Amino acid sequence: MKSEQRPQHAFFVDVDRNLCYYCGACVAVCPPDSIFLENSHLKVDHQTCTRCERCIAMCPVHALSKAPLTPEVSHEVKL
Amino acid sequence: MKSSYDVIVVGAGPSGSVAARRCAEGGLSVLLIEKRQEIGAPVRCAEAIGQDITRPYIDINPKWIDARIESYAVHNLEGEHVILPPTEPTLIVNRKVFDWELANLAARAGVDVVTRTQAEGLIKDDSGRVIGVRLISLGKRHEVLAKIVIAADGSESQVARWAGLKTVPPMSDYYVGFQYLMVGLGGKLKPTICEYHLGHSQAPHGYIWVFPKGEDCANVGIVIGADVADKATAQEYLDRFCDKHYPHASILGVVAGGIPITGALKHMVTDGVMAVGDAAHQADPLTAGGINLGMIGAEMAAEVAVKAIRTGDWSTRVLREYEHHWNHRFKRQHSALYQLRKMINRMSDDKISALVHTVSTLPIAEMSLGEVLIAVFRHHPLMLIQAQALIATGLILK
Ligand SMILES: Cc1cc2nc3c(=O)[nH]c(=O)nc-3n(C[C@H](O)[C@H](O)[C@H](O)COP(=O)(O)OP(=O)(O)OC[C@H]3O[C@@H](n4cnc5c(N)ncnc54)[C@H](O)[C@@H]3O)c2cc1C
Ligand code: SF4
Ligand code: SF4
Numbered sequence: 496m497k498s499e500q501r502p503q504h505a506f507f508v509d510v511d512r513n514l515c516y517y518c519g520a521c522v523a524v525c526p527p528d529s530i531f532l533e534n535s536h537l538k539v540d541h542q543t544c545t546r547c548e549r550c551i552a553m554c555p556v557h558a559l560s561k562a563p564l565t566p567e568v569s570h571e572v573k574l
Numbered sequence: 575m576k577s578s579y580d581v582i583v584v585g586a587g588p589s590g591s592v593a594a595r596r597c598a599e600g601g602l603s604v605l606l607i608e609k610r611q612e613i614g615a616p617v618r619c620a621e622a623i624g625q626d627i628t629r630p631y632i633d634i635n636p637k638w639i640d641a642r643i644e645s646y647a648v649h650n651l652e653g654e655h656v657i658l659p660p661t662e663p664t665l666i667v668n669r670k671v672f673d674w675e676l677a678n679l680a681a682r683a684g685v686d687v688v689t690r691t692q693a694e695g696l697i698k699d700d701s702g703r704v705i706g707v708r709l710i711s712l713g714k715r716h717e718v719l720a721k722i723v724i725a726a727d728g729s730e731s732q733v734a735r736w737a738g739l740k741t742v743p744p745m746s747d748y749y750v751g752f753q754y755l756m757v758g759l760g761g762k763l764k765p766t767i768c769e770y771h772l773g774h775s776q777a778p779h780g781y782i783w784v785f786p787k788g789e790d791c792a793n794v795g796i797v798i799g800a801d802v803a804d805k806a807t808a809q810e811y812l813d814r815f816c817d818k819h820y821p822h823a824s825i826l827g828v829v830a831g832g833i834p835i836t837g838a839l840k841h842m843v844t845d846g847v848m849a850v851g852d853a854a855h856q857a858d859p860l861t862a863g864g865i866n867l868g869m870i871g872a873e874m875a876a877e878v879a880v881k882a883i884r885t886g887d888w889s890t891r892v893l894r895e896y897e898h899h900w901n902h903r904f905k906r907q908h909s910a911l912y913q914l915r916k917m918i919n920r921m922s923d924d925k926i927s928a929l930v931h932t933v934s935t936l937p938i939a940e941m942s943l944g945e946v947l948i949a950v951f952r953h954h955p956l957m958l959i960q961a962q963a964l965i966a967t968g969l970i971l972k
Contacts, residue, residue: 518618519730520750520832524800526742528735534692535610549745553800555752555808555830 508539508550509562521550521559541568575688575711578719579605580883582707583685583726584693584733586613589851589868590726591676592631593876597724598683600880605718606677606685607709609692614673618831619865620753620785620793621672622768625663627866631873632679638671640787644766650930651773651923659939664768666785666793696723696736696847704737704846721888722879723847726872729832731853737844743855745801747836749780749862752808753795755787755827759820763792771815772930773923778802782815794820795829797862799919833862835915837908838871838900843893848875856900860911867904874899917961929954 508530517535529544530537537558551559579602583594586608594606622643625634643664649655681687690712697706697717706719725733734741769784776782779799786792796812808830816823834855842854850856850872857864878896882888918926932953938946951957 516828516830518830518832519728520830522730522732523832523834524742524745524748528732531732532609532730549800552804553745553748553750553832555750555803555832557807557809 505564506546506561507541507564507568508544508546509560510537510539511558511560512537514556514558516556516558518555521554524549524553575605575686575716575718576603577717578706579603579686580720581605581722581724581879582607582718582720583724584707585609585725585727585731585851585853586673586677586680586687586689587726587728587851587868588631588673588676588865589853589856589872590724591673591680592869593724593726593850593872594685594687595676595680595683596873596876597879598680598685600876600884602880602883604680604685605720606680606687607691607693607707607711608677608687608689611690613677613689614670616829617669617827618751618829619669620783620795620829621667621669621787622785622863623665623667623672623865624661625665627662628665628869631869632672632676634665635675638668638675639665640668641666641765641785643768643786645768647764647767647769648930649769649771650927651776652927652931654927654931654934655769656930656933656938657767666768666787693727693733696733698846702845704844707733721846721883722893724872724875724879725847725849725853726851726868727853729834729852731849734839734847734849734853737847737849739839739841739844739847739849741834741839741849741853741855743834743836746779746799747834747859748800749797749833749835750800750803750808751795751797751829751831751833751862752812753793753829754812754816754825755791755829756794756816756820756823757791757826758823759790759792760822761790762819763790765789772918772926774802774919774926775923776815777811778805779919782812791826793829794823797833800832833857833864835859835862835912837912838904842871842875842897842900843890845890846888848879848893848896850875856904858911859908860915870903871900925954929957 527543529540581597583606598604646658647655695708765786771782780797782796837859842849851868856867856871882892
């Protein structure tokens with residue numbers, strides 16, 4: 496499926512590196528273990544992320560958001 | 575770093591350092607790995623510990639003590655407060671130094687301590703039993719074998735998860751925290767009193783604290799329930815509080831973090847892995863204090879690990895003794911605290927304020943907990959119904 500054909504709700508979890516404290520609070524609540532700290536960087540595995548939005552809802556500083564799919568990540572995102 | 579150890583401990587927080595040290599003192603070879611480049615930093619904590627309960631793990635030393643607390647003050651939204659004596663002397667510590675000292679004690683007991691070394695995965699044998707850790711140390715990948723791996727990697731624990739333990743908490747049992755280290759509190763700070771501020775409109779399903787760290791300096795922080803964190807962030811709630819109470823203070827440091835408050839995991843042990851501290855959800859299910867409880871859990875796990883390896887049987891069945899010890903000591907108490915939190919979550923702000931008001935009029939210094947509760951129930955009879963689940967735990971009215 497091409498990205499422009501994807502459903503409206505298609506998004507990926509985007510980390511704002513200027514806001515993130517790398518505190519790991521989001522890591523614990525992610526059911527499929529798709530978000531993690533690696534060398535004090537926060538990474539999201541778009542392939543396994545189910546877009547449940549738990550992490551987005553609880554981040555203490557709004558560092559996570561729903562971002563519209565871009566061609567670079569759209570091939571990674573599971574729909 | 576060798577290629578094989580009796581025990582590998584992942585994470586050099588207080589729980590990991592105590593687990594590693596107790597295993598080494600029991601004669602085991604131990605590797606303690608920490609992914610950060612410096613142990614203890616950055617701090618993710620409000621730094622309050624109990625003095626007596628800490629003493630078995632480290633000599634109480636002024637070099638890591640920032641304040642000595644004589645009482646707690648619980649405030650309602652109207653600014654009324656109840657002064658409660660602590661059950662034991664409380665210390666506000668400098669966790670950078672405290673964590674570092676604990677790791678230092680582990681190293682001196684013979685533990686191989688390495689920083690900037692992250693666990694990336696577990697090595698399992700054909701039966702699925704964990705027999706080691708895949709790690710990256712100072713940029714190089716290694717596989718290190720162990721009879722037992724202790725997951726002390728905190729609330730973001732992946733080791734426990736990789737081993738198959740069910741660590742993902744429900745959002746209603748997870749606190750999201752945010753804190754400022756503030757100076758210039760404008761004479762409002764009592765250097766020997768820890769303040770708690772209740773009220774869901776200022777800290778939904780959580781609370782705000784002000785823990786003094788010296789004359790005019792304090793950790794001012796908040797936890798809120800992750801299930802109700804979508805309306806505003808923990809930082810936004812804390813900013814509102816600080817704008818109101820400390821408009822002229824400066825911020826010297828910022829802390830963020832999450833804490834599971836489920837009460838300890840049902841299973842903290844699986845084939846070849848034992849989880850301790852925040853990785854096992856051992857923090858207090860009401861206040862989320864987890865330093866002391868994590869150290870106790872770590873010691874319990876280490877005692878069982880030492881015995882198991884000495885007798886040559888470290889099967890899951892044997893390691894489960896650790897869970898039994900934990901449950902025996904804490905299960906009932908923690909279910910009561912869990913129920914108390916749920917009860918407070920269900921209360922309106924008016925109810926919380928009225929309760930604080932009632933208790934503030936009682937001579938509680940001369941009363942037992944039971945007498946205080948009976949007086950509270952007399953003023954607020956409906957609370958008896960709300961408190962059913964709490965009373966059913968059998969702890970509070972004995
Ligand atoms: C805002 C806030 C305030 C708090 N205030 C208090 C308080 O006042 N009093 C109190 O008792 N408790 C408090 N707590 C809880 C307390 O901080 C924790 O319970 C305590 O730190 C748990 O200790 P631990 O050793 O289990 O885990 P941690 O202290 O979190 O240590 C885990 C360590 O493991 C390391 N690690 C993680 N993954 C890996 C990996 N893959 N490889 C290698 N290393 C890894 C981490 O870098 C970390 O150093 C607070 C928590 C927060 C978030
Ligand atoms: S919870 Fe927020 S601040 Fe903390 S690591 Fe996750 S995205 Fe970053
Ligand atoms: S949206 Fe859900 S699955 Fe995806 S990273 Fe966040 S918590 Fe994990």
